[in-house]
Amino acid sequence: xxxQRRTFLRGTLAGSAVGVAVGAGLLTPQAVLAAWPKNAFEAxxxxxxxxxxxxxxxxxxxxxxxxxxxxxxENGAVVPITVDTSLGSVESISVIAxxxxxxxxxxxxxxxxxxxxxSMRIKMGKTSDVVxxxxxxxxxxxxxxxxxVTIGGCGG
Amino acid sequence: xxxxxxxxxxxxxxxxxxxALISHPMETGGRKDKKTGNTIPAHFIQEVKVSVxxxxxxxxxxxxxxxxxxxxxxKVAGANKGDTVTIAWVDNKGGSASxxxxxx
Numbered sequence: 230x231x232x233q234r235r236t237f238l239r240g241t242l243a244g245s246a247v248g249v250a251v252g253a254g255l256l257t258p259q260a261v262l263a264a265w266p267k268n269a270f271e272a273x274x275x276x277x278x279x280x281x282x283x284x285x286x287x288x289x290x291x292x293x294x295x296x297x298x299x300x301x302x303e304n305g306a307v308v309p310i311t312v313d314t315s316l317g318s319v320e321s322i323s324v325i326a327x328x329x330x331x332x333x334x335x336x337x338x339x340x341x342x343x344x345x346x347x348s349m350r351i352k353m354g355k356t357s358d359v360v361x362x363x364x365x366x367x368x369x370x371x372x373x374x375x376x377x378v379t380i381g382g383c384g385g
Numbered sequence: 386x387x388x389x390x391x392x393x394x395x396x397x398x399x400x401x402x403x404x405a406l407i408s409h410p411m412e413t414g415g416r417k418d419k420k421t422g423n424t425i426p427a428h429f430i431q432e433v434k435v436s437v438x439x440x441x442x443x444x445x446x447x448x449x450x451x452x453x454x455x456x457x458x459x460k461v462a463g464a465n466k467g468d469t470v471t472i473a474w475v476d477n478k479g480g481s482a483s484x485x486x487x488x489x
């Protein structure tokens with residue numbers, strides 16, 4: 230009886246040690262990296278990236294998504310892109326540069342407090358469409374804008 | 386490698402605009418060193434998290450297609466002056482950093 234009690238106590242202690250490690254954030258980096266959608270970032274086309282990300286590549290064209298980007302980007306290494314949408318309940322915003330070696334540039338998961346707005350700077354290998362895909366109320370919407378690149382930013 | 390994050394957050398009519406500049410090389414892994422011809426290994430931020438007062442507002446997943454020393458701007462509803470905005474990132478080599486600023 231007393232042996233069982235000993236084993237029981239030891240088991241509890243071991244269990245709580247793991248709990249403390251998780252609580253202290255020691256295990257966070259791995260947990261965080263596991264969420265990175267590797268398949269989506271390895272996809273070579275817009276459709277494949279969307280399928281990997283959202284399970285569907287059907288996105289309806291929407292006039293409620295505005296992409297602010299230069300018509301001509303002199304330096305492909307730094308292309309400012311702003312995506313602004315008036316769609317409600319935005320769940321995610323993805324930015325895709327169609328002809329980049331890795332087309333999916335960024336994908337944002339929006340919490341309830343986040344507005345449908347993202348602004349960033351991206352690299353573009355050559356002239357292509359920049360596609361913004363917004364997931365709103367479980368549906369995908371897209372808009373595209375062509376950006377001409379005079380000096381690519383993805384090569385050496 | 387500098388690991389600084391500069392953050393500005395400004396509240397206006399109920400919406401807080403957060404702007405951040407992160408110091409990071411953002412190597413795609415596809416570039417070659419011009420002198421040696423060796424491929425420069427990939428080193429880029431994979432995940433960025435923006436939170437207000439400890440609550441997640443937005444999580445971004447990035448590829449190497451985001452420019453060097455990334456700039457990010459987002460808008461968050463419901464934050465007030467004096468609230469704390471935190472931005473934390475993790476890169477593909479397991480490196481990470483975070484920074485915070487008060488909403489003005």
